[in-house]
Amino acid sequence: xxxxxxxxxxxxxxxxxxxxxxxxxxxxxxxxxxxxxxxxxxxxxxxxxxxxxxxxxxxxxxxxxxxxxxxxxxxxxxxxxxxxxxxxxxxxxxxxxxxxxxxxxxxxxxxxxxxxxxxxxxxxxxxxxxxxxxxxxxxxxxxxxxxxxxxxxxxxxxxxxxxxxxxxxxxxxxxxxxxxxxxxxxxxxxxxxxxxxxxxxxxxxxxxxxxxxxxxxxxxxxxxxxxxxxxxxxxxxxxxxxxxxxxxxxxxxxxxxxxxxxxxxxxxxxxxxxxxxxxxxxxxxxxxxxxxxxxxxxxxxxxxxxxxxxxxxxxxxxxxxxxxxxxxxxxxxxxxxxxxxxxxxxxxxxxxxxxxxxxxxxxxxxxxxxxxxxxxxxxxxxxxxxxxxxxxxxxxxxxxxxxxxxxxxxxxxxxxxxxxxxxxxxxxxxxxxxxxxxxx
Amino acid sequence: xxxxxxxxxxxxxxxxxxxxxxxxxxxxxxxxxxxxxxxxxxxxxxxxxxxxxxxxxxxxxxxxxxxxxxxxxxxxxxxxxxxxxxxxxxxxxxxxxxxxxxxxxxxxxxxxxxxxxxxxxxxxxxxxxxxxxxxxxxxxxxxxxxxxxxxxxxxxxxxxxxxxxxxxxxxxxxxxxxxxxxxxxxxxxxxxxxxxxxxxxxxxxxxxxxxxxxxxxxxxxxxxxxxxxxxxxxxxxxxxxxxxxxxxxxxxxxxxxxxxxxxxxxxxxxxxxxxxxxxxxxxxxxxxxxxxxxxxxxxxxxxxxxxxxxxxxxxxxxxxxxxxxxxxxxxxxxxxxxxxxxxxxxxxxxxxxxxxxxxxxxxxxxxxxxxxxxxxxxxxxxxxxxxxxxxxxxxxxxxxxxxxxxxxxxxxxxxxxxxxxxxxxxxxxxxxxxxxxxxxxxxxxxxxxxxxxxxxxxxxxxxxxxx
Ligand SMILES: Cc1cc2nc3c(=O)[nH]c(=O)nc-3n(C[C@H](O)[C@H](O)[C@H](O)COP(=O)(O)OP(=O)(O)OC[C@H]3O[C@@H](n4cnc5c(N)ncnc54)[C@H](O)[C@@H]3O)c2cc1C
Ligand code: SF4
Ligand code: SF4
Numbered sequence: 001x002x003x004x005x006x007x008x009x010x011x012x013x014x015x016x017x018x019x020x021x022x023x024x025x026x027x028x029x030x031x032x033x034x035x036x037x038x039x040x041x042x043x044x045x046x047x048x049x050x051x052x053x054x055x056x057x058x059x060x061x062x063x064x065x066x067x068x069x070x071x072x073x074x075x076x077x078x079x080x081x082x083x084x085x086x087x088x089x090x091x092x093x094x095x096x097x098x099x100x101x102x103x104x105x106x107x108x109x110x111x112x113x114x115x116x117x118x119x120x121x122x123x124x125x126x127x128x129x130x131x132x133x134x135x136x137x138x139x140x141x142x143x144x145x146x147x148x149x150x151x152x153x154x155x156x157x158x159x160x161x162x163x164x165x166x167x168x169x170x171x172x173x174x175x176x177x178x179x180x181x182x183x184x185x186x187x188x189x190x191x192x193x194x195x196x197x198x199x200x201x202x203x204x205x206x207x208x209x210x211x212x213x214x215x216x217x218x219x220x221x222x223x224x225x226x227x228x229x230x231x232x233x234x235x236x237x238x239x240x241x242x243x244x245x246x247x248x249x250x251x252x253x254x255x256x257x258x259x260x261x262x263x264x265x266x267x268x269x270x271x272x273x274x275x276x277x278x279x280x281x282x283x284x285x286x287x288x289x290x291x292x293x294x295x296x297x298x299x300x301x302x303x304x305x306x307x308x309x310x311x312x313x314x315x316x317x318x319x320x321x322x323x324x325x326x327x328x329x330x331x332x333x334x335x336x337x338x339x340x341x342x343x344x345x346x347x348x349x350x351x352x353x354x355x356x357x358x359x360x361x362x363x364x365x366x367x368x369x370x371x372x373x374x375x376x377x378x379x380x381x382x383x384x385x386x387x388x389x390x391x392x393x394x395x396x397x398x399x400x401x402x403x404x405x406x407x408x409x410x411x412x413x414x415x416x417x418x419x420x421x422x423x424x425x426x427x428x429x430x431x432x433x434x435x436x437x438x439x440x
Numbered sequence: 441x442x443x444x445x446x447x448x449x450x451x452x453x454x455x456x457x458x459x460x461x462x463x464x465x466x467x468x469x470x471x472x473x474x475x476x477x478x479x480x481x482x483x484x485x486x487x488x489x490x491x492x493x494x495x496x497x498x499x500x501x502x503x504x505x506x507x508x509x510x511x512x513x514x515x516x517x518x519x520x521x522x523x524x525x526x527x528x529x530x531x532x533x534x535x536x537x538x539x540x541x542x543x544x545x546x547x548x549x550x551x552x553x554x555x556x557x558x559x560x561x562x563x564x565x566x567x568x569x570x571x572x573x574x575x576x577x578x579x580x581x582x583x584x585x586x587x588x589x590x591x592x593x594x595x596x597x598x599x600x601x602x603x604x605x606x607x608x609x610x611x612x613x614x615x616x617x618x619x620x621x622x623x624x625x626x627x628x629x630x631x632x633x634x635x636x637x638x639x640x641x642x643x644x645x646x647x648x649x650x651x652x653x654x655x656x657x658x659x660x661x662x663x664x665x666x667x668x669x670x671x672x673x674x675x676x677x678x679x680x681x682x683x684x685x686x687x688x689x690x691x692x693x694x695x696x697x698x699x700x701x702x703x704x705x706x707x708x709x710x711x712x713x714x715x716x717x718x719x720x721x722x723x724x725x726x727x728x729x730x731x732x733x734x735x736x737x738x739x740x741x742x743x744x745x746x747x748x749x750x751x752x753x754x755x756x757x758x759x760x761x762x763x764x765x766x767x768x769x770x771x772x773x774x775x776x777x778x779x780x781x782x783x784x785x786x787x788x789x790x791x792x793x794x795x796x797x798x799x800x801x802x803x804x805x806x807x808x809x810x811x812x813x814x815x816x817x818x819x820x821x822x823x824x825x826x827x828x829x830x831x832x833x834x835x836x837x838x839x840x841x842x843x844x845x846x847x848x849x850x851x852x853x854x855x856x857x858x859x860x861x862x863x864x865x866x867x868x869x870x871x872x873x874x875x876x877x878x879x880x881x882x883x884x885x886x887x888x889x890x891x892x893x894x895x896x897x898x899x900x901x902x903x904x905x906x907x
Contacts, residue, residue: 017772017773017823017824018772020471020768020774021469021470021471021510022471022511022572022575023471023509023510023511023572023575023576024572024574024575026509026575027551027574027575036483036530037458037463037466037481037483037527037530038463038466038467038510038527039458039462039463039466041466043510044466047465047466047468047469047475048462048465048466051465056465057461057462057465061460061461061462061465062462064462065462065466080764080765080768081765081768081769082765
């Protein structure tokens with residue numbers, strides 16, 4: 001195979017032809033909005049991939065447009081012809097990664113982050129996982145020592161401020177691997193803990209398990225599970241990402257469950273697409289398919305189990321910042337709103353443009369800090385017009401980002417950011433008396 | 441750096457001038473065919489910047505191609521001769537509705553749908569509704585004289601412009617028209633600029649006419665087993681004293697494509713489906729709806745659906761909207777034409793299209809705004825297949841010829857640009873084309889404004905193939 005053919009294959013050149021350059025995606029793209037040029041629009045990015053694949057431009061020219069893409073997939077939701085932008089983006093990232101075409105600061109920052117915090121196999125070891133962001137803040141110093149901050153300012157101090165209090169190692173150690181509902185169990189679910197969630201937002205994971213239990217589910221936490229691999233894929237580390245997928249598929253095959261539940265929009269989006277990582281017809285593809293068929297967001301499962309009753313009024317005005325990956329990849333839009341609707345006293349005021357990314361986007365807000373803050377500021381303008389007492393999110397990255405947003409607006413006195421799960425717990429949920437059960 | 445680039449920077453902020461390859465490629469295309477690399481992309485945000493740029497471009501003879509959001513389907517914003525792509529899309533968007541005068545004054549970058557939204561807040565409406573209204577700029581709409589389904593009753597963009605501010609190719613500012621509905625002072629420069637595809641200058645402000653928003657709308661869907669019968673039913677309706685706001689047509693290939701793409705309950709065994717919308721006073725449109733139902737049945741409609749509520753109506757229109765993406769699934773490349781014929785010639789045109797499809801063995805489907813004779817014959821093909829594209833080129837040429845033969849026109853809404861330029865003389869005649877060209881030359885003595893559009897180069901042919 002010639003070099004150009006090989007390049008075209010890697011860049012998913014064929015898929016770029018699905019784009020008819022209609023521009024329907026322009027108004028949906030946050031980076032087109034903030035960076036104000038077509039180069040940073042979906043249509044522009046797809047065209048650049050095509051130009052590189054045709055040898056009209058170099059990989060080097062592709063680097064910035066791809067680096068600055070949030071991967072929020074808002075473009076895919078509005079695209080009338082169903083362009084597989086996700087695949088095009090990943091192909092471009094992988095090609096750039098393989099050719100080491102990333103901008104130096106970004107490359108260094110990513111190497112540092114992946115080399116230091118992200119999962120080695122011991123990462124998800126529940127005893128050993130000190131919060132990566134805690135490490136990160138501590139490692140701000142290490143980074144400085146490595147002279148990294150001079151090439152890539154990581155702004156880690158900004159993140160430190162907004163992190164929640166951590167549980168003691170003992171608490172982590174004593175978490176049970178399996179819990180049962182008080183009454184008869186109506187479903188058996190496996191909980192995907194997620195690495196950032198489980199480290200940084202450990203308590204929200206605890207609350208998630210409790211909600212599932214109260215809703216009538218037996219909950220297991222498969223021990224061998226690992227990182228979902230989303231951040232790796234977003235950085236072009238496709239091979240590693242696939243390995244992680246295989247580990248997870250294996251871990252969740254151990255026991256027959258009704259659902260594989262997660263509470264992180266970004267992870268969920270990766271998990272539901274595991275089948276895309278394997279060749280159709282292969283054994284792994286079939287195993288992945290069996291896995292993805294069961295993957296659901298916590299909100300979907302709670303709506304489906306319909307086992308909760310909220311006993312306390314939460315008299316607050318809130319707004320909802322949906323996770324892009326939940327909306328655009330998992331296509332989970334209604335369930336979180338249905339749940340909030342069930343909470344007595346709660347008043348949900350929608351944002352003008354809820355589907356506009358908050359700018360968190362995996363590690364985007366670390367490696368592209370300034371760009372991310374431009375996007376966040378747009379989001380906060382929208383939030384400010386709604387004047388909520390709380391911003392509800394469904395993904396750890398968004399949660400952190402919204403906390404930073406509140407900090408930037410100096411609105412911390414009258415506004416907070418919470419995960420949907422926290423909000424539901426605030427409404428004192430109890431088990432509903434039920435007669436029906438899910439067929440197993 | 442070239443001298444002209446340097447000269448630009450004396451007035452235009454550097455961060456609005458792009459010369460990197462990635463940026464230039466990002467403005468090298470539109471919604472049609474071909475890609476042409478500009479030497480620079482310049483974003484303008486004020487009238488002063490446009491004036492400066494055009495003066496510089498004139499001095500150094502650099503071609504300038506205005507661009508809105510690049511959704512054009514005929515090659516209008518392609519920098520065919522290189523030079524500068526003048527990106528209008530980042531101009532601050534302003535819409536000022538003056539309800540008492542029923543007008544709106546807008547900046548060129550405003551997205552068309554936003555104008556209608558702003559008008560609605562005052563109980564008014566901006567009728568032109570190209571399906572790209574939510575992404576395309578009013579500047580682009582004015583330059584292309586765009587229209588949509590509502591054209592049947594309300595007309596197209598040109599019917600709603602009463603005043604323009606334009607920077608001429610030589611960098612002077614003119615204001616045409618005004619704020620009054622009636623205005624017969626001198627030549628109607630406004631109408632010459634509308635539809636000029638960026639060849640006569642840069643539109644920097646527009647005054648648009650608004651109309652009261654109709655109180656109610658009613659949708660109907662009629663199904664026919666025979667295209668000719670459908671054609672007759674359309675004529676009968678339009679001569680019965682009723683003017684529907686929209687009258688859309690899709691052929692069997694389209695309904696099948698939609699049902700394969702996103703099942704919407706369309707009848708796949710029918711030869712033709714008509715979707716009609718009435719608007720006006722609730723009691724009036726109820727009577728009209730009954731009258732239309734009657735006509736349709738009388739002329740052979742095998743089924744009529746009158747949606748009971750807004751949701752059902754929305755579903756029908758949603759199905760209509762799916763046609764474009766659905767047919768794109770047939771084959772990757774979509775050559776979308778908008779040849780338009782007098783309404784009485786619709787059945788004849790559909791017959792000609794059928795023949796063309798047979799003759800060149802191309803995947804040709806037909807839908808469109810049939811009430812005003814504006815059909816969208818679409819050929820689905822594969823850009824990468826040269827042999828097929830050659831047949832497509834010939835088929836397209838014959839579609840244009842058929843439209844002209846039947847007393848129609850090359851383009852009902854998408855414009856001429858590069859794609860249809862080779863066919864201009866066929867429609868305008870030698871002298872007609874020459875007179876138009878003289879006008880262009882006197883507006884733009886140095887030929888810098890959007891060169892190679894509308895006017896064919898000697899021997900220019902339609903080319904849909906790469907290289
Ligand atoms: C999916 C799809 C559906 C469409 N549906 C319709 C439809 O229903 N009806 C219809 O009529 N069209 C339709 N179009 C075509 C297109 O959207 C219109 O022609 C639209 O008006 C182009 O606007 P734009 O802002 O994208 O302009 P561009 O495509 O960027 O430019 C169009 C032309 O306008 C010129 N121009 C732009 N701004 C200015 C300015 N300020 N001053 C002078 N010249 C200027 C450019 O030089 C160019 O010649 C459709 C296109 C797509 C992709
Ligand atoms: S909406 Fe889809 S087809 Fe249209 S330009 Fe964007 S990616 Fe391409
Ligand atoms: S994924 Fe998001 S940021 Fe990237 S091109 Fe699509 S809409 Fe824009």
